[in-house]
Amino acid sequence: MGRNQLYILLALLSAAALGWLGYSFAFTTFSTANDFSPCLFKSTTGLPCPACGSTRSLMTLLQGHWQEALFWNPLGFLLFAFLLIVPIWILRDLFVRSDSLFRFYTLTEKTLQKRVVSIPLIALLVANWIWNIVKNN
Amino acid sequence: MEANKVDMFILANGKFFESHQLQMIRERLLSLDDSKWAVIQTLQFKDPTTSIIVSILAGSLGIDRFMIGDTGLGIGKLLTCGGLGIWALVDWFLIMDATREKNLAKLQTMLY
Numbered sequence: 001m002g003r004n005q006l007y008i009l010l011a012l013l014s015a016a017a018l019g020w021l022g023y024s025f026a027f028t029t030f031s032t033a034n035d036f037s038p039c040l041f042k043s044t045t046g047l048p049c050p051a052c053g054s055t056r057s058l059m060t061l062l063q064g065h066w067q068e069a070l071f072w073n074p075l076g077f078l079l080f081a082f083l084l085i086v087p088i089w090i091l092r093d094l095f096v097r098s099d100s101l102f103r104f105y106t107l108t109e110k111t112l113q114k115r116v117v118s119i120p121l122i123a124l125l126v127a128n129w130i131w132n133i134v135k136n137n
Numbered sequence: 138m139e140a141n142k143v144d145m146f147i148l149a150n151g152k153f154f155e156s157h158q159l160q161m162i163r164e165r166l167l168s169l170d171d172s173k174w175a176v177i178q179t180l181q182f183k184d185p186t187t188s189i190i191v192s193i194l195a196g197s198l199g200i201d202r203f204m205i206g207d208t209g210l211g212i213g214k215l216l217t218c219g220g221l222g223i224w225a226l227v228d229w230f231l232i233m234d235a236t237r238e239k240n241l242a243k244l245q246t247m248l249y
Contacts (some may be wrong), residue, residue: 009213013213016221017217038218038221038222039222040218040219040222041198042218049197049198049218049219054216075216079216108208109208112212125215
């Protein structure tokens, strides 16, 4: 994947995420029974996926309740950092004609592929998923 | 490299690459030094059929992307429930060619 493709993909992802966040602020009631879930995994299997709850996490985080955000899904913090940094980084790279984000992405990918990094992260994700299922997110 | 060795390689590994690239691979291999043969023979490629099966079963968790080495995209799929299902669906159609491209990239590190 080239630089431009990555930037288009990341920009689309950020835009979609912000749009979805805006929609959620208008309609989410924080009850699993009433809310519309866009997650295909959840609607087909009935079990929450590893990322289920991150919308609620982001919303509570933006309202300042970080403990509640941690409860809904700790991955929300990661997404918050992503949404805060990536759009600005893309704009910066476009203006100064740099590819620093692309190089950072490739470097991160290489790091994550190392066994010492990937195995603990996978364990954490699985633990988070089990927690997600137990609390029925 | 000798033509029969190259043909043997193409015969054994042709399914791992896109068909329109096979001619280019053949020509590159023919012009390659014989000493590289041992290394090229031991290269392990990812099977596109395996990746489509993984994509159908666990695509919404991004496992298919992790498997072929697109770690960044895998995380993207994992953290968005497979792009709300849409990305996972699109990847059913993209993942086989993506696998073949990854295989070519792997071979190319040996060719040049």
